[in-house]
Amino acid sequence: MRTSKTQLALALALAGLGSQALPAWADEPSSGTLDRVEITGSNIKRSIKQEKALPVTVVRTEEMSKQGFTTVEQVVNSLASNQSATVGASSVQTVSGGASYASLRGLGSQYTLVLLDGRRVASQAIGGYATDLNAIPLSAIERIEVLRDGASAIYGTDAIGGVINFITKKSYQGVTVSGELLSTEHKGGNTGSASITAGIGDLAKDGYNVYGSLSYQKLDPITTLNRSFANKYLSADNLSGRVFPSNFTYKGNAYNPAAPNCKPPYALPLDANSCGENATLYMDLTPEVEQLTAFAKGTKQLGEHTLSLQYMGARNVSTTRISPAPLTKIATLKAGDKYYPTHLPDGTPTDGSPVVINSRSVPLGPRVTESLSTTQRLAFNAEGLLAGWDYRGGVGYSENKTTINYKSGYVNGDKVAAAFQNGTINPFGPSAPGAWESTSLNGDGWVAKFQTIMADFKVSKEVLQLPAGMMATAFGVETRREKLDSQIQDIAQFALGSGIADSKSTSGSRGVTAAYVEADIPIFKNFDAQLAARYDRYTDFGSSFNPKIAVKYQPIPQLLIRSSASKGFRAPTLYDVFTPNSKTYTANKFNDPLRCPGGTPANGGNKVDDCNTQFEALQGGNNNLSPEKASSLTFGVVIEPIKEITASADFWWTTVKDTIGALDPGVIFGDPVKYADKFVRNPDGSLNHVITTTQNLGTLSAAGVDISLAFRLPKTAWGNFGINLDGTYTSKYQQQMEPKGPYLSPLGGWYQNVLPPVLRWKHSLAFNWAQGPWSGILVQNYSSGYTDLNPNQEGHNVRPYSNWNLSGSYVWDKKLTITAGIRNLFDQEPPFSNQTKSFQYGFDPVVADPVGRAYFLKASYKL
Numbered sequence: 045m046r047t048s049k050t051q052l053a054l055a056l057a058l059a060g061l062g063s064q065a066l067p068a069w070a071d072e073p074s075s076g077t078l079d080r081v082e083i084t085g086s087n088i089k090r091s092i093k094q095e096k097a098l099p100v101t102v103v104r105t106e107e108m109s110k111q112g113f114t115t116v117e118q119v120v121n122s123l124a125s126n127q128s129a130t131v132g133a134s135s136v137q138t139v140s141g142g143a144s145y146a147s148l149r150g151l152g153s154q155y156t157l158v159l160l161d162g163r164r165v166a167s168q169a170i171g172g173y174a175t176d177l178n179a180i181p182l183s184a185i186e187r188i189e190v191l192r193d194g195a196s197a198i199y200g201t202d203a204i205g206g207v208i209n210f211i212t213k214k215s216y217q218g219v220t221v222s223g224e225l226l227s228t229e230h231k232g233g234n235t236g237s238a239s240i241t242a243g244i245g246d247l248a249k250d251g252y253n254v255y256g257s258l259s260y261q262k263l264d265p266i267t268t269l270n271r272s273f274a275n276k277y278l279s280a281d282n283l284s285g286r287v288f289p290s291n292f293t294y295k296g297n298a299y300n301p302a303a304p305n306c307k308p309p310y311a312l313p314l315d316a317n318s319c320g321e322n323a324t325l326y327m328d329l330t331p332e333v334e335q336l337t338a339f340a341k342g343t344k345q346l347g348e349h350t351l352s353l354q355y356m357g358a359r360n361v362s363t364t365r366i367s368p369a370p371l372t373k374i375a376t377l378k379a380g381d382k383y384y385p386t387h388l389p390d391g392t393p394t395d396g397s398p399v400v401i402n403s404r405s406v407p408l409g410p411r412v413t414e415s416l417s418t419t420q421r422l423a424f425n426a427e428g429l430l431a432g433w434d435y436r437g438g439v440g441y442s443e444n445k446t447t448i449n450y451k452s453g454y455v456n457g458d459k460v461a462a463a464f465q466n467g468t469i470n471p472f473g474p475s476a477p478g479a480w481e482s483t484s485l486n487g488d489g490w491v492a493k494f495q496t497i498m499a500d501f502k503v504s505k506e507v508l509q510l511p512a513g514m515m516a517t518a519f520g521v522e523t524r525r526e527k528l529d530s531q532i533q534d535i536a537q538f539a540l541g542s543g544i545a546d547s548k549s550t551s552g553s554r555g556v557t558a559a560y561v562e563a564d565i566p567i568f569k570n571f572d573a574q575l576a577a578r579y580d581r582y583t584d585f586g587s588s589f590n591p592k593i594a595v596k597y598q599p600i601p602q603l604l605i606r607s608s609a610s611k612g613f614r615a616p617t618l619y620d621v622f623t624p625n626s627k628t629y630t631a632n633k634f635n636d637p638l639r640c641p642g643g644t645p646a647n648g649g650n651k652v653d654d655c656n657t658q659f660e661a662l663q664g665g666n667n668n669l670s671p672e673k674a675s676s677l678t679f680g681v682v683i684e685p686i687k688e689i690t691a692s693a694d695f696w697w698t699t700v701k702d703t704i705g706a707l708d709p710g711v712i713f714g715d716p717v718k719y720a721d722k723f724v725r726n727p728d729g730s731l732n733h734v735i736t737t738t739q740n741l742g743t744l745s746a747a748g749v750d751i752s753l754a755f756r757l758p759k760t761a762w763g764n765f766g767i768n769l770d771g772t773y774t775s776k777y778q779q780q781m782e783p784k785g786p787y788l789s790p791l792g793g794w795y796q797n798v799l800p801p802v803l804r805w806k807h808s809l810a811f812n813w814a815q816g817p818w819s820g821i822l823v824q825n826y827s828s829g830y831t832d833l834n835p836n837q838e839g840h841n842v843r844p845y846s847n848w849n850l851s852g853s854y855v856w857d858k859k860l861t862i863t864a865g866i867r868n869l870f871d872q873e874p875p876f877s878n879q880t881k882s883f884q885y886g887f888d889p890v891v892a893d894p895v896g897r898a899y900f901l902k903a904s905y906k907l
Contacts, residue, residue, distance in 0.1 A: 083100065083189070084100055084159075084162075084189035084190075084191045084207055084209040085099075085100055085191045085193075085195060085198065085207070086198065086518075086562065086564070086574065087198060087502050087504055087518040087520055087560070087562050088504040088516045088517070088518045088562060088564055099191065099192045099193050099606070099678060099680055099692075099694045099750065100189055100190065100191050100192070101123070101125065101189070101190040101192065101752075101770065102187055102188070102189055102190075103119065103123070103187060103188040103189075103190065104186075104187050105119065105182060105185045105186065105187065105188065107821070108122070109182075109863070109902065110819075110821050110851045110853060110863055110865065111821070111823055111849040111851065111865070111867065112226060112849060112851065112865055112866075112867040112898065112900040112902075114182070114224060114226070114235060114237050114261060115177075115178065115182060115261070115335075116177045116178070116180040116182050116185070116210070117131065117132055117144040117177045117178060119182070119188065120144075120146050120177055120188075120208065121144075122808060122825050123190065123770075123808070124750070124770045124771045124772045124806045124807050124808050125148050125149060125190065125192055125206070125750060125772045126146055126147060126148055127147055127149065127150030127802065127803060127806065128144065128145055128146055128147040128153065128890070129145075129147060129150075129152070129153070129800065129890060130143065130144060130145045130147075130153060130171075130890075131144050131889065131890055132144045132178070132330065132331060132333065132362065133329065133330045133331070133882075133884070133889040133890075133894075134882070134889070134890065136327060136328050136329070136330075136331060136364045136365075136366060136882070136883055136884065136889075139170060139448060139490070139542075139544060139628070140168075140170065140171055140415075141168060141169070141170040141171065141176075141362070141415040141417045141446040141448065142176075142178065142331060142333065142360055142361075142362025142364075142415040142417055143168045143170070143171050143176040143177075143178065143417065144176065144177045144178055145168075145171075145173070145174045145175075145176070145177065146158060146174070146177060146208050147205070148190070148192065148205040148206040148208070149192075149205055149206070149696070149698070149746060149748065149772065149774065150746070150774065150777065150802045150803070151204070151205040151698060151700070151744070151746060152173075152205070153173050153174040154173040154174060154202070154614065154617065154704075155202065155203075155204040155205035155206075155614070155674075155700070156174065156203075156205045156206055156207070156208060157195070157199055157200060157202055157203035157206075157207045157208070158174060158175035158177070158180075158207075158208050158210070159199070159207060159208070159209040159210065160180065160209075160210050160212070160356065160421065161209075161210070161211060161212055161354070161423075161425075162209060163423060163438070163440055163498065163500070164200075164442065164496060164498060164524070165179060165180070165356075165419065165421055165442050165496075166419065166421070166442035166443050166444045166494050166495060166496045167444065167494050167496075167526075167617070167619070168417065168444050168446060168494065169417075169444045169445060169446040169492035169493050169494040169528065169530070170415075170446045170448065170490065170492050170530075171619065173617055173619060173620075176360070176417060176419065176444065178335065178358065178360045178417065179356075179358040179360070179417070179419035179444065180210050180356075180358070181257065181259060181337035181338070181339045181356060181358060182259075182337075183222070183239040183241060183257045183259040183337065183339070184212050184213065184241075184257045184337075184339035184356070185210050185211065185212060185213075186211050186212060186213045186214075187211050188208060188209070188210055188211070189207075189208075189209045189211060190206065190207070190208050190209075191206050191207040191208075191209070192206050192678075192694065192696070192750055193206060193594075193608050193610070193676060193678045193694075193696065194206070194592070194608075194610040194611075194612055194674070194676030194698070195207045195592075195610070196578065196590040196592070196610060196611065196612040196613065196674075197560065197562075197576040197577055197578045197590045197591055197592035197610055197611075198560070198562070198576055198578070198592070200522075200558070200578075200580065201578070201580050201588050201590055201612060201613040201614055201615070202612075202614045202615075203612070204612040204614060204672075204674045204676065204698065204700060205698065212339070212341065212354070213255070213341075214247075214343070215243065215245070215246075215247050215253035215255065215341075215343060216241060216242075216243035216253070216255035217243050217244065217245070217246065217253070217255075218242070218243065218906050218907060219240070219241070219242040219906065219907040220240070220241045220242075220904055220905065220906045220907070221238075221239075221240050221904065221905055221907070222238065222239045222240070222241075222902070222903065222904035222905075223236075223237065223238045223239075223902070223903055223904075224236070224237045224238075224900060224901065224902040224903075225900065225901050226867070226898050226899070226900040227898065227899050227900075228895055228896060228897070228898045229871060229896055229897040229898065229899070230270060230271065230896045230897075231266075231270045232264055232265060232266035232267060232270040232271075232329075232330075233263070233264055233265075233266045233270075233330065233894075233895045233896075233898070234263075234264045235261065235262065235263045235264070235900075236261070236262050237259065237260065237261035237262070238259065238260055238261075239257060239258065239259030239260070240257070240258055240259075241255065241256070241257040241258075242255060242256060242257075243255025243256070247343060247345050247350075248345075251344065251345045251346070252342070252343060252344045252345065253341075253342070253343045254340075254341070254342040254343070255340070255341055256338070256339060256340035256341070257337075257338070257339045257340075258336075258337070258338050258339075259335075259336070259337050259338075260335070260336050261333075261334070261335045261336075262333070262334050262335075263330070263331075263332065263333040263334075263335075264332060265328050265329075265330055265331055265332040265363070265364075265365070266328065266329040266330045266894055266895065267327070267328055267329060267365070268324055268325055268326070268327045268328070268329060268884070268885075269325060270329070271329060271894055271896070273873045273874060273876070273886050273887060273894075274324075274329055274884060274885060274886045274887065274894065275324065275325060275885075275886065276886070277876065277878075277885065277886045278322060278324055278325075278885060278886075280312070280314070280320070281633075281656070282322060282323075282324055282885060283312060283314050283319075283320025283321060283322060284320055284321045284323050284367075284370065284404075284657070284658070285298065285314060285318070285320060285321075285402055285651070285652030285653065285657060286321060286323075286370035286371060286372055286402050286403065286404045287300070287306075287311050287314075287319045287320055287321040287402070287403070287404055288307075288311065288321065288368070288403055288404045288405070288406035288407070288471075289301060289302045289306075289307060289311070289319070289471070289472045289473060290371075290401050290402060290403035290404075290471040290472055291314075291318050291319060291401075291402045291403075291652055292377070292385055292399040292400065292401055292402070292471075293399060293400040293402070293650055293652065293653065294385070294388070294394060294397060294399045295397055296645075296648065296650050297317070297650060298314075298315075298317065298318040298402075298650055298651055298652035298653075299317045299318055299385070299388050299389055300314075300317065300318045300319040300389065300472075301385060301389060301472045301473075302319055302389075302472070303316065303317050303318055303319055303389045304316055304317075304389070306319035306320075307319070309322060309325065310322050310325055310326075310406070314651075314652070315651070317388070317389055317390075318651075318652060321367070321404050321406075323366075323367035323368075323370075323404075324367070324883065324884075324885045325367075326365065326366060326367040326368065326410040327365070327366055327367065327883045327884060327885075328364050328365045328366070329884050329889065329894045330889075330894060330895075331362045331363055331364045332362070332363040332364075333360065333361065333362050333363075334360075334361040335358070335359070335360045335361070336358070336359045337356075337357065337358045337359075338355070338356070338357045338358075339354075339355070339356050339357075340354070340355045341353070341354045341355075342354075346428075347428075348428045348429040349426065349427070349428035349429075350426070350427050350428055351424075351425070351426050352424070352425045352426075353422075353423075353424050353425075354421075354422070354423045354424075354425070355420075355421070355422050356419070356420070356421040357418070357419070357420045357421075358417075358418070358419045358420075359416070359417075359418050360415075360416075360417045360418075360419075361414060361415070361416050361417075362414070362415045362417070363412065363413070363414045363415075363451070364412070364413050364415075365410040365411070365412050365413075365453075366410060366411050366413075366883055367404070367410060367411070367883075368404050368405040368406045368408060368409065368410055368411060368453055369404065369405045369408075369411055369453065369454060369455050369540045370404055370540070370629070370658075371401070371402065371403040371404060371405065371455075371457065371460060371540065372402060372653075373400050373401070373402060373653065373730075374401050374402070374403055374457060374460055374461050374464065375400075375401045375460070375461040375464035375465050375471070376398050376399070376400050376401070376465075377398065377399050377401065377464065377465065377471075378396075378398050379394075379396035379397075381465060381467065382466075382467025383464070383467060383470050383471055383472060384399065385399060385472070400653075401464055401471050402652055402653065403460075403464075403471050405453065405455045405460070405480065405483075407475070407480040408452065408453050408455065408480050408481070408484055409452060409453050410453050411450075411452075411453035411454055411542075412450075412451040412452045412453050413448060413449065413450060413451065413542075414448075414449040414451050415446065415447070415448055415449070416446065416447045416449065417444065417445070417446045417447075418444070418445045418446075419442070419443070419444045420442070420443055421440065421441070421442040421443075422440065422441050422442075423438055423439070423440035423441075423442075424438050424439050424440070425437070425438035426438060430503070432505060433503040433504065433505045434503065434504045434505060435501070435502065435503045435504075436501075436502055436503075437499075437500060437501035437502065438499070438500060438501075439498065439499040440496075440497075440498050440499075441495075441496070441497050441498075442495070442496045442498075443493060443494065443495045443496070444493070444494045445491070445492070445493045445494075446490075446491075446492050446493075447488055447490070447491050447492075448488070448489050448490040448491075448544070449487065449488050449489065450485055450486055450487060450488075450489050450535065450539055450542065451486065452484070452486065453484075454484065454485040454486070454539045454540070454542060455480075455483045455484055455485060455539075455540055456483050456484075456485055456538040456539075456540075457538060457540040458538060459482065459483040459538075460483045460540075463479065463482070463483060468482070469483070485535050485538060485539050486535075487533070487535050488533050488535070489532070489533050489535050489536035489539055489542060489544060490530070490531070490532055490533065490536060490544055490547070491531045491533065492528070492529065492530040492531065493527075493528075493529045494526070494527070494528050494529075494618070495525075495526070495527045495529075496524055496525070496526050497524060497525045498522070498523065498524035498525075499522070499523050499524070500520065500521065500522040500523075501520065501521055501522075502518055502519065502520030502521070502560075503518065503519055503520070504516060504517065504518035504519075504562075505517065505518075510565070510566055511568070512566035512567060512568045512569050512571070513566035513572075514566070515563065515564065515565050515566065516563070516564040517561070517562065517563045517564070518561070518562040518563075519559075519560070519561050519562075520559070520560050520561075521557075521558065521559050521560075522556075522557070522558045522559075522560075523555070523556065523557045523558070524555070524556050525553065525554070525555045525556075526553060526554050526555075526556070526618060527551075527552075527553040527618075528550075528551060528552050528553070528618040528619065528622055529551045530549060530550050530551060530622065530623070530624060531549045532544060532547040532548060532549045532624055544624070544626040544628075547624040547625060547626035548624045548625065549624065550622045550623070550624045550665075551622065552618050552621060552622035553618070554582060554583050554584045554585075554615075554618065555582075555583040556580060556581070556582050556583070557580070557581050558578060558579060558580045558581070559578070559579050560576065560577065560578035560579070561576065561577055562574065562575070562576040562577075563575045563576075567595075570597060570598045570599060571595070571596070571597045571598075572595065572596045572597075573593065573594070573595045573596075574592070574593070574594040574595070574596075574608075575591075575592070575593055576591070576592040576593075576594075577589065577590070577591045577592070578590050580613070582615050584615070584621075585615040585616065585671050586671075588613035588615075588671070590610065590611045590612060590613055591610070591611055592608065592609070592610035592611070593608065593609055593610075594606065594607065594608035594609075595607050595608075601684075602683060602684050602685055603681070603682070603683055604681070604682040604683075605680070605681055605682075606678075606679075606680045606681075606682070606694075607677075607678060607679045607680065608676075608677070608678045609675075609676070609677050609678075610675070610676045611673075611674065611675055611676075612672075612673070612674035612675070612676065612700075613671055613672070613673055613674070614671060614672040614674070614700075614704075615671045616669040616670075616671065616704055619665065620665055620666070620669055620704050620738050621665050621666065621667050621669065622665050622667075623663075623664055623665035623738070624664055624665070625662055625663070625664030625665075625737065626662070626663055626664060627660045627661065627662055627663075627733055628660065628661060628663060629658040629659070629660055629661070630658050630659055630660075630661050630709045630734075631658070631880060631881045631882060631883070632658070632709065632710060632797050632880050632881065633656045633657055633658055633880065634656075634657070634658075634659060634709065634710075634713040635654070635655050635656060635713075636649060636654040636655070636659070636730070636731045637713065637716035637723075638716075638723075638725075638729065638731070639653075639654040639729065639730060639731070640654040640655040640656075643655055643656065647729065648728070648729060648730075649730075653730065654730065654731070659709075659731055659733065659734060660732065660733040660734075661709050661733055661734050661735075661736045662724070662733050662734070662735050662736060662737060663706060663736050663737060663738075664737045664738065665737070665738050666737055666738045666739055669704055669738065669739070669740060670702050670740050671702070672700055672701065672702050672703055672704060672740075673700070673701045673702065674698065674699060674700040674701070675698070675699050676696070676697070676698045676699075677696070677697045677698075678694055678695065678696045678697075679694070679695045680692060680693060680694035680695065680750075681693050681694075687756075688755060688756045688757065688758065689753075689754070689755050689756075690752075690753075690754045691752065691753045691754070692750075692751070692752045692753075693749055693750070693751055693752075694749065694750045695747075695748075695749045696747065696748060696749070696750070697745075697746075697747040697776075698744075698745070698746050698747070699743065699744070699745045699746075700743065700744040700745075701742075701743050702740045702741075702742075702743075703740070703741045703742060703743065703744050703779070703780075704738060704739075704740060704741070705738065705739075705741050706736045706737065706738055706739070707719075707722070707736050707739060707741070707781065707782065708736070708781060708797075708798045708799070709734055709736060710796060710797040710798040711781050711782065711798055712734050712736070713734075714796070714798075721735075722734050722735045722736075740783060741779075741780060741781055741782055741783065741785075742779065742780020742781065742782060742783055742784065742785055743779070743780050743787075744778075744779045744780075745776065745777075745778050745779075745787075746774065746776055746777045746778075746802075747774070747775050747776040747777075748772060748773050748774035748775050748776070749772070749773050749775070750770075750771070750772050751769065751770075751771045751772070751773065751807075752768075752769065752770050752771075753767075753768065753769040754766070754767075754768050755767040755768070762815065763813050763814055763815030763816075763818075764812075764813070764814045764815070765811075765812065765813050766810075766811075766812040766813075767809075767810070767811055767812075768808075768809070768810045768812070769807060769808070769809050769810075770807060770808045771805065771806065771807030771808070772805070772806055772807070773804060773805050774791060774802055774803065774804055774805075775791075775804075776789075776791065777789060777790065777791040777802045778791070779799065781798060781799070790802050791804060792804050792828075792830050792831060793830040793831025793832070793835075793842075794830070794831060794832060794833040794879070797833060797880070797881075800879075800881060800888075800890070801830040801831070801842075801888075801891075803827050803828050803830065803891070804828050804830075805826075805827075805828040806826065806827050806828065807824075807825075807826050808823060808824070808825050808826075809823065809824040809826070810822070810823045810824075811823075817854055817855045817856065818852070818853070818854055819852070819853045819855075820850075820851065820852045820853070821849075821850070821851055822848065822849070822850050823848065823849045823850075824846060824847070824848050825846070825847055825848075825849070826844065826845070826846045827844065827845045827846070827891055827892075828844050829841060829842050829843045829844040829845075829875070830842050832877055832878050832879065833877070833878055833879040833880065833881070834878045840878075842875045842876070842877045842888070842891075843875040843876075844875070845872070845874065845875050845891060845892050846872060847867070847868040847869070847870070847872045847893070848868070848869040848870060849865065849866070849867050849868070849869065850865055850866050850869050851863050851864065851865025851866070851900075852864060852865065858906070859905060859906045859907075860903070860904070860905050860906075861903065861904045861905075862901075862902070862903050863900075863901070863902040863903075864899075864900070864901050864902075865899075865900055866897065866898070866899055866900075867895070867897070867898045867899075867900060868893070868895065868896055868897045868898060869897070870897075871896050871897035872896075873887075873896065874886075874887035874888070874889075874891075874892030874893070874894055875887065875892060877891075
């Protein structure tokens with residue numbers, strides 16, 4: 045049996061684990077040998093007994109699946125330390141290719157480095173900041189290691205917020221077939237998945253192992269009409285002046301022939317004379333997703349050397365539906381034109397003055413976009429012992445190709461304008477069959493590819509006996525080349541409301557080389573220091589030197605104190621630099637400060653065109669950006685008063701200077717005098733668009749504490765019980781949205797209409813039980829409430845969001861495993877929010893899950 049000292053060392057090494065951790069006090073017979081392993085956060089291999097305490101959370105995917113999670117996105121979003129701003133639902137309102145990103149501590153996906161077996165995966169080609177979580181095959185992942193401190197000196201300059209390392213199974217024997225069905229209590233959102241994993245060969249006996257995994261998953265969409273909380277709060281403020289039947293502007297005032305009745309429920313009165321489109325009713329809350337993933341790994345043992353070849357492939361198809369295309373000032377009709385309105389809604393005749401049409405392509409239905417994202421990765425790895433040194437090296441190729449396809453509902457604006465003017469299409473009522481269809485656009489609009497070619501080699505060894513113990517060191521080199529190729533297809537030039545209209549194709553590449561060193565030094569008894577430094581050279585942004593120091597002090601067996609300080613550097617991504625300029629509508633509605641100051645039409649403005657409306661914004665890259673520089677500091681305490689209880693608290697501070705991002709339209713409209721150069725106007729003085737291209741904004745500063753508690757109750761006749769808590773409290777989050785500008789803080793609530801909220805507290809609380817072949821888990825995932833976007837409206841405080849997942853499992857003969865459970869046990873609805881940053885309304889799709897209560901059944905059988 046292990047000694048209590050050995051048990052304590054292992055428990056402290058795993059300190060910080062959430063509810064998904066393995067028990068730290070498992071009794072095992074000693075084999076007499078200890079495997080040397082590499083834990084995320086260090087390049088030095090050590091035995092588990094010697095492993096130093098790090099702020100690392102270890103997540104077992106097998107345990108997470110018992111909550112009904114079927115994707116890596118769902119697993120990562122449940123982590124207390126993660127506050128992602130881009131989830132699968134985000135693709136409904138943005139051209140994201142259906143991607144979902146991790147964002148440790150809410151700092152941003154660009155600061156969280158995602159690794160697969162310690163190496164990078166290509167960034168998503170549309171977005172380009174980080175690896176799409178949907179590219180990681182959950183069925184092939186054994187565990188996830190989350191390093192919650194800056195790791196730029198270890199893994200790369202961009203690992204400022206932390207690292208999420210997905211660890212695949214080292215080997216596998218036999219054949220396992222799995223399947224899962226999830227049925228929602230409310231309409232929409234049903235999920236089905238199936239996978240097969242097969243492998244042959246025993247590394248220890250046969251000297252080789254080959255295994256592969258193939259999985260398929262289908263998620264049904266959820267629409268606005270499927271959930272009452274997404275449509276019951278809609279009001280006149282949600283109506284758009286781009287409507288069908290069309291509004292027309294006559295002598296500065298807006299009218300609609302269908303007013304005041306309009307065409308409910310989609311078109312409602314905007315005022316006595318005009319109509320507004322209830323565009324939100326067309327929206328998806330979550331997309332339709334179809335995912336196919338494949339993974340294969342072959343490993344050969346040659347004495348003290350292990351060679352492996354690994355392939356990963358993921359094909360993710362995300363289909364979204366949004367409102368029919370808005371047609372802003374699409375055409376001008378003159379007296380004599382076929383559909384020129386001869387009378388106003390009240391019967392007053394018009395005098396022949398021209399009228400301007402504001403319409404919407406309702407007869408073609410919602411805009412349907414299909415995003416196809418394909419990620420592939422091939423990697424060769426060699427590791428083992430060489431002249432007494434542990435070594436690891438390899439080469440790899442990774443790519444992501446994303447295609448945005450316009451399936452239906454998109455129109456050619458020029459063709460619609462001509463059809464309105466020549467009378468082919470009636471802007472105020474039914475048209476001849478096929479008239480609207482003649483203006484539609486279908487096909488690929490954007491095809492982008494991101495490629496990464498990499499090679500690395502590192503060695504580690506205990507090199508020097510010091511009075512307090514052995515000093516270990518590691519040396520390594522790395523090189524990689526990144527390439528972005530973004531091709532805007534001709535069709536996108538004319539697709540109104542596509543988000544990439546007027547975009548241009550672009551491409552770019554860069555090379556990065558790096559050398560790094562690390563030392564683990566026992567300063568004196570029970571006091572160790574980790575020193576690391578990394579030098580990176582970019583072919584386009586120069587070089588950077590980033591040091592790190594971490595210390596660990598264990599004055600008594602029951603107490604461990606740790607701290608770290610590091611520097612970081614993030615060069616602008618290829619997407620920051622080369623993303624093509626494009627126009628898209630702002631999510632928020634604004635008043636034109638010139639033609640509708642204070643919400644009142646003036647200077648030739650009118651209510652429909654210039655007041656409380658969505659304007660176009662020009663977005664795109666910038667080749668004059670400066671790199672970001674960061675600093676991180678952590679201080680943590682781990683205690684284990686008795687062997688059944690382990691608790692930790694890790695305080696953290698992070699600062700990033702010269703952050704890269706886009707100036708929010710809310711900032712621009714909030715100070716039109718200061719940002720006068722951001723307003724681009726038409727010859728008649730109306731607003732064409734505002735400029736929101738990428739730039740260096742200012743400084744981001746955040747701080748908080750990660751809390752963990754593991755309570756392993758004594759064994760009983762009714763089974764083994766355990767309680768685990770994993771939480772993150774953010775105490776500071778402030779950001780400059782412009783160079784040398786004021787610090788704005790969204791901590792605990794929206795900062796006006798500029799910055800989305802950063803949650804003060806988020807936790808996962810798990811109650812575990814096991815008895816022989818039976819086990820059960822009850823988990824609460826909790827997010828604190830916050831101040832809403834419009835605090836003066838009813839419901840200005842968004843209440844906390846909490847849901848509970850319950851499941852039970854049974855294992856028969858170590859072959860058949862059945863899990864049945866309920867996600868969102870109490871059918872908790874997303875809390876009401878009046879946010880307007882997303883197309884979904886009535887709640888925040890980034891913070892809350894609209895699925896509701898769902899029942900799932902999962903079974904796997906090992907042949």
